[in-house]
Amino acid sequence: MTSNSTQEHLDIASDYVQKIGDEIAYQQTVEPTNGEEFEVLMCFKGDSKYGIYGFPDYDYLSIVFEYSLLERLAVSLDSETIENHTGEYVDTDEIAEVSPENTGDGEIIIGAEQDENPPEIRAAKSIVESIDEEINERFIFDLFQQSSYPQVSTEIKRTENGYFSGFSIRRKIFPDDSGFNLTEFNNSVQSVVSIGVFAENTVIESLGEKMQLSSE
């Protein structure tokens, strides 16, 4: 159940999202298999998607821009490639994008709805984990360095074996704080989205031509 304060915070955020000219896609309650449920307000700034996450008993909301290379790869692979990497046949017409989920300790992960490890994600993981370890580490280091600013928290996501699988850019906002206003909200969203788009474009530019990945 959503606590009153969380919903109140999200109502404020929702109002501000519209006032700064962004669009609200939907609000969703996410119920993780382990951990507390939380609320997500998915929004668009132009073509760029970001989420505003509200957790019960927390005084803040998190503005989050996430990118999952595994998801992007998974939806771009054909049946043959998936089969080559996993031995399983998948009808790629039935692959849908998955929703964000929470580990329960404040960390949000992607790809845990329904089948936590579907063949297309396993194939994507297999492809990513075949990359030279040194190139993987260099890429992670450079991307982190260029996407890190004091205003936001940047996290590079890795597979269990340490390979790049995506990133998230976050910033906390405190709607009950006396200094919180529309300008502060706009600055927060703008810093998260602009840095997120920069990092996303870097990944897409390097991969796009080869795999026809596109930004949504």
Add this chain to the structure above:
Amino acid sequence: MSQGDPPESESIKSRRRANPSSWLELTDNQTLPLVVDALLDSPPGKEYNKTELANFAGVSRESVREHIETLLKFGIVEEVDDTTPTRYRLNDHGKATVSLFELNSALNSVASGEKENVELKQSEQSDADPLLENRSRLYDTAMEFGDQLGENIG
């Protein structure tokens, strides 16, 4: 020279300031370099109104108001469309901005004793994205990463 005449160096200084080069116009000021430094230190695409830029740069709003026309004139900042009061952001693709990034990067590197490295990188980067040395490196690394991923897909 009579007793009342300014020293020759003062006279030259005055002449220079009376007809300033663009370089002097940008740098011969206590607060404008601080504003430029703040802009170069901003996240990509970061927008500011005058008060926010003043706070970030550590100068007064009056200073920003005074300098904003100069920054626009040199193409270092650009106005964000449809914003009231007007918001500004670093013009990433402006010729002067690109050169300022390069200059800052070169000075940093030379100051830390990497002169030879700078010369090498300058020659290597002649055709690359000149915005930032580090961004150029990230781009190269990302392309390597992408190439390998493409090969692994088969």
